[in-house]
Amino acid sequence: MAIEKTTDAVVLVGGQGTRLRPLTLSAPKPMLPTAGLPFLQHLLARIGAAGITHVVLGTSFKAEVFEEYFGDGSKLGLEIDYVTETEPLGTGGGIRNVLPKLRGDHAMVFNGDVLGGTDLGAILDTHRNRDADVTLHLVRVGDPRAFGCVPTDADGRVTAFLEKTQDPPTDQINAGCYVFKREIIERIPEGRPVSVEREVFPSLLAEDARVYGHVDSSYWRDMGTPEDFVRGSADLVRGIAPSPALDGPRGESLVHPGAGVAPGALLIGGTVVGRGAEVGAGARLDGAVLFDGAVVEAGATVERSIIGFGARIGPRALVRDAVIGDGADIGARCELLRGARVWPGVTLPDGGVRFSTDV
Ligand code: GTP
Numbered sequence: 001m002a003i004e005k006t007t008d009a010v011v012l013v014g015g016q017g018t019r020l021r022p023l024t025l026s027a028p029k030p031m032l033p034t035a036g037l038p039f040l041q042h043l044l045a046r047i048g049a050a051g052i053t054h055v056v057l058g059t060s061f062k063a064e065v066f067e068e069y070f071g072d073g074s075k076l077g078l079e080i081d082y083v084t085e086t087e088p089l090g091t092g093g094g095i096r097n098v099l100p101k102l103r104g105d106h107a108m109v110f111n112g113d114v115l116g117g118t119d120l121g122a123i124l125d126t127h128r129n130r131d132a133d134v135t136l137h138l139v140r141v142g143d144p145r146a147f148g149c150v151p152t153d154a155d156g157r158v159t160a161f162l163e164k165t166q167d168p169p170t171d172q173i174n175a176g177c178y179v180f181k182r183e184i185i186e187r188i189p190e191g192r193p194v195s196v197e198r199e200v201f202p203s204l205l206a207e208d209a210r211v212y213g214h215v216d217s218s219y220w221r222d223m224g225t226p227e228d229f230v231r232g233s234a235d236l237v238r239g240i241a242p243s244p245a246l247d248g249p250r251g252e253s254l255v256h257p258g259a260g261v262a263p264g265a266l267l268i269g270g271t272v273v274g275r276g277a278e279v280g281a282g283a284r285l286d287g288a289v290l291f292d293g294a295v296v297e298a299g300a301t302v303e304r305s306i307i308g309f310g311a312r313i314g315p316r317a318l319v320r321d322a323v324i325g326d327g328a329d330i331g332a333r334c335e336l337l338r339g340a341r342v343w344p345g346v347t348l349p350d351g352g353v354r355f356s357t358d359v
Pocket residue numbers: 012013014015016017018019020029058059060085088089090091094111112113224
């Protein structure tokens with residue numbers, strides 16, 4: 001039987017997403033709108049396209065939101081089960097916790113915040129051909145220093161798990177997608193927090209388990225920070241990142257139904273304008289992500305920033321590399337630059353925050 005048919009997908013979506021606050025105060029990270037869909041929907045579409053039909057979501061933080069949106073999964077051609085941790089069990093504990101729902105001999109486990117373009121079927125083939133206990137998707141990146149590196153030997157067998165280092169011995173990093181034999185999941189300690197990266201994988205290596213890497217150079221982005229979220233969203237809009245959940249041609253911007261864009265507004269760099277959002281005349285949006293109902297007034301500039309649900313950017317304001325929380329109100333001519341995060345509902349008066357001295 002094809003390995004896809006005896007493989008469940010497990011998606012870990014229980015994290016708090018602290019690095020994306022304040023957006024993750026109201027929605028879990030995998031549900032944040034990305035090119036018009038909850039981020040997780042892009043991943044679920046890839047899982048379905050690979051021929052896996054049974055998906056278990058390991059939830060914790062804001063668990064109810066997932067089931068409310070995806071239900072039994074039938075609209076996506078999937079069968080979705082939910083397992084909720086009352087106390088977060090970490091990435092390894094989360095995998096162990098879904099064991100009662102697994103039906104097959106293997107489970108393909110995903111971090112729920114990775115935007116990827118790899119061929120999932122090819123990872124399953126590697127797993128089967130090597131008769132591996134665990135197969136990890138490893139992706140080659142230009143600068144591996146910010147990630148855990150995973151070297152492999154000539155046969156593709158994993159030799160070590162290395163923490164972030166300034167001098168990485170390989171450009172292969174852990175891409176947050178693994179195939180486990182069911183027996184290996186059964187051996188993860190139950191009922192306590194366990195990290196798959198720091199505990200499960202190192203102990204498997206120590207006992208000489210068959211841990212293999214499937215290495216490629218596919219599209220890959222961890223959407224955990226505002227900078228990556230903005231880039232990943234823009235890549236989806238422009239077609240640089242693949243997603244079977246999006247159809248039709250892709251371009252420099254994506255404007256959703258019910259949004260209003262005034263003549264003379266410039267939308268470039270993979271900008272997304274959410275449902276019911278408004279963009280005023282002469283506004284310049286470059287790589288901007290406007291959630292539903294957000295408003296950017298005339299002459300304002302928004303670059304590489306996320307504007308939360310119903311937030312308003314006043315006339316001639318400048319928002320660059322920043323995150324604006326839901327319902328915040330940024331006054332005219334304010335300037336919010338790199339790293340600024342405005343909490344939901346906060347009002348900044350006209351001209352109230354500036355980096356320059358002109359009035
Ligand atoms: P930060 O707080 O910003 O680091 O984000 P995070 O909480 O999502 O953590 P991280 O990015 O390291 O998590 C990687 C993936 O594992 C994400 O998809 C998380 O939703 C998921 N995850 C993290 N911790 C847990 C957990 O305790 N339980 C479950 N079920 N999933 C988790």
